[in-house]
Amino acid sequence: MNALRPTDDLFLVDASSFIHRDYHSSKLQDQAYNVNDRGEPIGAVKRFAERLFWWRKRGAHNRVPTHMGMVFDAGRRNWRHEIYPAYKAGRPPLDDDLHVQMPLMRVAAEAMGICAVEETGYEADDLIATYALTAVEQDASCLIISGDKDLLQLVRPGVQVFDPQCGVEGYPGYRPARLFGHDEVVEKFGVPPDLVIDVQGLAGDPGDGVPGVPGIGIKTAAKLVAEFGSLAAVLAAAPEKAAAKKPAAMWVKVAANADLALTSRCLVSLDCCVDYSTPIEAMLLEPFEHDRAIAFAEEIGLPSIVRMLEKDRDYAERRAAA
Missing domain, CATH: 1.10.150.20 (5' to 3' exonuclease, C-terminal subdomain)
Structure with missing residues (x-):
């Protein structure tokens, strides 16, 4: 029996793509907004948590997910290093402020009711590839949310890649949102x-x-x-x-x-046959638990996120009572 139905829409989010994007974006704002009352850095996780909430609530590019997975890299080394030891060797270490926020990213996803997945020995891209093709094999649709061009090789009927807006219009580094289907990949790379x-x-x-x-x-x-x-x-x-x-x-x-x-x-090349430990049905989005998300935001000191969630909870309660 298939875990997905033809009417299902699976969102797979490349966590690393947005953790780094949100961290560097947070550095452009007043640094007072990047620490909590205890002086702990929270600028990146605040932007990340808000992003997850809106993707879950409103979807992306006029699509609303039935299932959603937040896919993380399990570590810096994977099977590619056995083939070419210099793979990604030139990447600098994480800034200290980002390093201490990394564990909170997984907690933020789970607090928002989004399944967080990773597999030792594989990159997030490999897991995304495996889950995406599994969805297509089961006649469901899949939207990959990422700014990583390596994932464009996965585009086919049933699989698209959405790269959200990056940066602020009028400032260096700005890039408008773009949805990649077959024609957009050909436009970018010159090949299908x-x-x-x-x-x-x-x-x-x-x-x-x-x-x-x-x-x-x-x-x-x-x-x-x-x-x-x-x-x-x-x-x-x-x-x-x-x-x-x-x-x-x-x-x-x-x-x-x-x-x-x-x-x-x-x-x-992405490994499309990862023997994953988290089944795809675990990504089913259950009714949103506002209190759980609010408790997370309060614990790490995100008052703006708390206010956003409380406002949404109050609105949901009024609609339910109407």
């Missing part, structure tokens, strides 16, 4: 979703320590994959192209770094 990992294999991703082919950027990679049809076909053509009398520099680079391209493709 199933070839995104081929483009990334050639271009790499310096931010994640994915090497790619040195000197090959995203536009050149997209052009080559679109022309030849796959990374395998590009690499098959490279030796002959590089041996020409006057070879283009890019072909010499591709021929000399074919192994790096294949390794990079593996690094950006």
Whole structure:
């Protein structure tokens, strides 16, 4: 028996994507708002908790979830480090103010009645991929909420990726909200979703320590994959192209770094078969428990969140009594 029905809509939230976004956003405001009465940093978790409440209550992009999972990275090391030890090695450590807030993010999700999941040895992206394809196999719909371009490889009938607005309009770093279906992925990468990992294999991703082919950027990679049809076909053509009398520099680079391209493709490929411990039915959204969420907000010192939740509770009670 399937855990989901065709009318169900599963929201999978890439927690890391928004924890970091909310932390850096909180640093732009008056720092008095980023600590509670005990002097503890709470700026990021306050923004995160508010975000979760509204996603749960109103949904996103005109869709309201029946199920929702908040997916976390279990740690800094996973199976990709066994393939390429330098994977994500260049990432700086977390700021102290964010580090102490990290455990609260999971508590915030659970206080909002949202299932928090993670699996040792896997990235959040792998879990998201597995849950998303499980939903599609059961004829349900899935909306992935993330700003991570690696997740665009999952777009297909039944699966879309929503990247909410980032930053404040008129300020550096601002990016409007965008929903990614097939056509939007083609617009961004120049290839359909199933070839995104081929483009990334050639271009790499310096931010994640994915090497790619040195000197090959995203536009050149997209052009080559679109022309030849796959990374395998590009690499098959490279030796002959590089041996020409006057070879283009890019072909010499591709021929000399074919192994790096294949390794990079593996690094950006998502594992869609994670043996997860949290069943998908655990993500069913039950009626919202205002008192539970209010108790959490009071405990860590989020008076603005308390007021927001009390106002919503009072409104819900008036509607129920009408």
